[in-house]
Amino acid sequence: MRTDLFQGHDYFNMDDLLTEEQKLIRDAARAWVKQEVSPIIEEAAEKQVFPKHLLPGLGAIGAFGPYIPVEYGGAGLDQISYGLIMQELERCDSGLRSTASVQSSLVMYPIWKYGSEAQKTKYLPKLATGEWIGCFGLTEPDHGSNPGGMITSYVEDGDDVILNGAKMWISNSPFAQIAVVWAKNEEGRIHGLIVERGMEGFTTPTMKGKWSLRASDTGELIFDNVRVPKANILPEKSGLGAPLGCLDSARFGIAWGAIGAALDCYDTALRYSKERIQFGKPIASFQLQQKKLAEMITEITKAQLLTFRLGQLRNEGRATTAQISMAKRNNVDMAITIAREARQMLGAMGIMNEYPIMRHMMNLESVITYEGTHDIHLLITGMDITGENAFK
Ligand SMILES: Cc1cc2nc3c(=O)[nH]c(=O)nc-3n(C[C@H](O)[C@H](O)[C@H](O)COP(=O)(O)OP(=O)(O)OC[C@H]3O[C@@H](n4cnc5c(N)ncnc54)[C@H](O)[C@@H]3O)c2cc1C
Numbered sequence: 001m002r003t004d005l006f007q008g009h010d011y012f013n014m015d016d017l018l019t020e021e022q023k024l025i026r027d028a029a030r031a032w033v034k035q036e037v038s039p040i041i042e043e044a045a046e047k048q049v050f051p052k053h054l055l056p057g058l059g060a061i062g063a064f065g066p067y068i069p070v071e072y073g074g075a076g077l078d079q080i081s082y083g084l085i086m087q088e089l090e091r092c093d094s095g096l097r098s099t100a101s102v103q104s105s106l107v108m109y110p111i112w113k114y115g116s117e118a119q120k121t122k123y124l125p126k127l128a129t130g131e132w133i134g135c136f137g138l139t140e141p142d143h144g145s146n147p148g149g150m151i152t153s154y155v156e157d158g159d160d161v162i163l164n165g166a167k168m169w170i171s172n173s174p175f176a177q178i179a180v181v182w183a184k185n186e187e188g189r190i191h192g193l194i195v196e197r198g199m200e201g202f203t204t205p206t207m208k209g210k211w212s213l214r215a216s217d218t219g220e221l222i223f224d225n226v227r228v229p230k231a232n233i234l235p236e237k238s239g240l241g242a243p244l245g246c247l248d249s250a251r252f253g254i255a256w257g258a259i260g261a262a263l264d265c266y267d268t269a270l271r272y273s274k275e276r277i278q279f280g281k282p283i284a285s286f287q288l289q290q291k292k293l294a295e296m297i298t299e300i301t302k303a304q305l306l307t308f309r310l311g312q313l314r315n316e317g318r319a320t321t322a323q324i325s326m327a328k329r330n331n332v333d334m335a336i337t338i339a340r341e342a343r344q345m346l347g348a349m350g351i352m353n354e355y356p357i358m359r360h361m362m363n364l365e366s367v368i369t370y371e372g373t374h375d376i377h378l379l380i381t382g383m384d385i386t387g388e389n390a391f392k
Contacts, residue, residue: 004033004038004039004092005267005271006030006034006091006263008263009263009300011300011301012304012305014304014305014308017308018080018084022080022084025062025081026081026085029085030091032057032061036054036057037051037092037093037096038092041092041359044215045093045095045215048208048210048214049217050095050099050216050217051215054096055130056130057130058089058130061085062075062081063089063103063104064100064103064104064108064129065104065109065124065127066082066085067081068104068108068109068128069112072112072120072121072124072125072128073124073127073129074108074128075128078315079252079311079314080308080312080315082104083255083256083307085100086101087257090257090259090260090261091264092260092356093356093360093363094213094257094261094360094363094364094366095213095214095363096215096216097254097257098171098213098366099133100253101253101254101257102134102135102136102171102250103130103134104250104253105246105250105253106180106246106247106249106250107134107135107180108123108124108128108134110180110192110243110246111127111194113236113237114192114234114236114237114242115234115236116231116234116235116236118231119232119234123194133175133177134172134176134177134178134179134180135170135171135173135176135180135221136180136246137152137167137170137173137181137182137195137221138182138243139167139168139169139170140166140168144169145376146391147182148240150165150182150183150184151184152164152166152167152182152183152184153165153185153186154185154186154193155186156185156230159231160227160228160229161193161228161230161233162225162228163195163223163225163226163227163228164223164224164225164226165183165223166220166222167179167221168220169207169218169370170220170221171213171216171217171218172216173204173218173220174204174205174218174219175217176204177196178195178197179202179204179221180194181194181195181221181223182242189238189239190240190243191233191242192233192242192243193233194232195221195223195228195232200226201226201227202221202223203221204222205220205222206218207220212362212363212365212366213363213366213367214362244321247371247372248319248321251327251328251371251372252311252314252324254332255303255306255307255310255328255330255331255332256311258328258335259300259307259331259335261339261364262296262299262303262331262334262335262338262339264356265335265338265339265357265360266296266297266300266338268342268346268357269296269342269346269357270284272345272346273289273293273345276346276347289345292342292345293345296342299334299338300334300338302334303327306327310324310327322380322381322384325372325377325380326377328371328372328377329374329377329378329381332367333374335360335364335367336361336365336367336368339357339364340361343357343358343361379391
């Protein structure tokens, strides 16, 4: 079992910009991760299991719906606090952050923003504590980057609808109690439905064989004539903009989370470089290794500044989808580059599970693909600055 020696790195005194409450929330999340998750994360990733015993703890540190109002069981925090919690979780493992992101931004957020009062009261408090876990079904086997082409659909039948179709690559699906599922109605318009485990014809097979995000469960959602009460349809928003609004919130969390993974790789490589002796000197004294470290902390610092400003804009309700896209794309790319460089700095030791770098590196291959691929985010920026849509 590895001792977690991580220390934060704050080259541009970003802490001066945080409130006392934000620092307390960040430090509490960091302490919980060090005590409860770091000792078991390598084994969970190796065995490819999500450590479910962590769910109440994630609820207790406010990782489930940090910005959901207190009246619905959330922590009522601001967006920067949400970001800081995601940073601390992904500092340990992207899979841990994924579980919290999905629950917060892809399940609680749509219920809070688009749900009825009865839906909010029924689901949000249990989701906030981790008693219930949710998942988000948008991607289909034949519709990933183009979710608007989905074929999952429902027809009305009295007070219910009958749902048919399949979703793939769904985080948390194998053990989730509920799924927020995006499906087309008879007119072809996309709506969100809350599907509960136990509804007849609804199954959630696990997807095995991932070399990435191994400590996060991924599965399918299969709907075979599932009867869902109309009362489970999210009434306040429909159309593709509804799921995309959830993705804005999740991508914002990923932009912060990726900084956490990068910090952990940098911190590990910096410490190792001071201890590892070659040619009679610590490798930290060689210019080539210093170049790697100097570029890492420069890129981390730029990402921290970008993301803090994005947090301010989001707190003011002014962050655009394109701004969030840019931050997600930049920060994940930054983190994966740092992970690859850091792995090389550890030489052969870099491939071992004694250090977290290889796990981060493999995890980030999912993070750079999900919630909009690296390419798709570039196209979003391109469309925003030119007014031309290059998707089709
Ligand atoms: C571990 C994991 C967990 C996930 N969790 C969830 C979840 O909880 N819920 C959910 O709904 N989904 C989830 N996803 C799915 C994820 O969002 C999709 O994988 C992603 O949107 C990409 O879709 P795709 O894999 O079908 O790739 P495709 O869309 O088939 O893309 C393949 C390649 O083509 C490129 N491409 C596609 N369109 C264009 C274009 N117009 N121009 C240029 N290049 C293009 C892409 O950039 C990519 O490189 C998860 C995925 C992973 C790996």
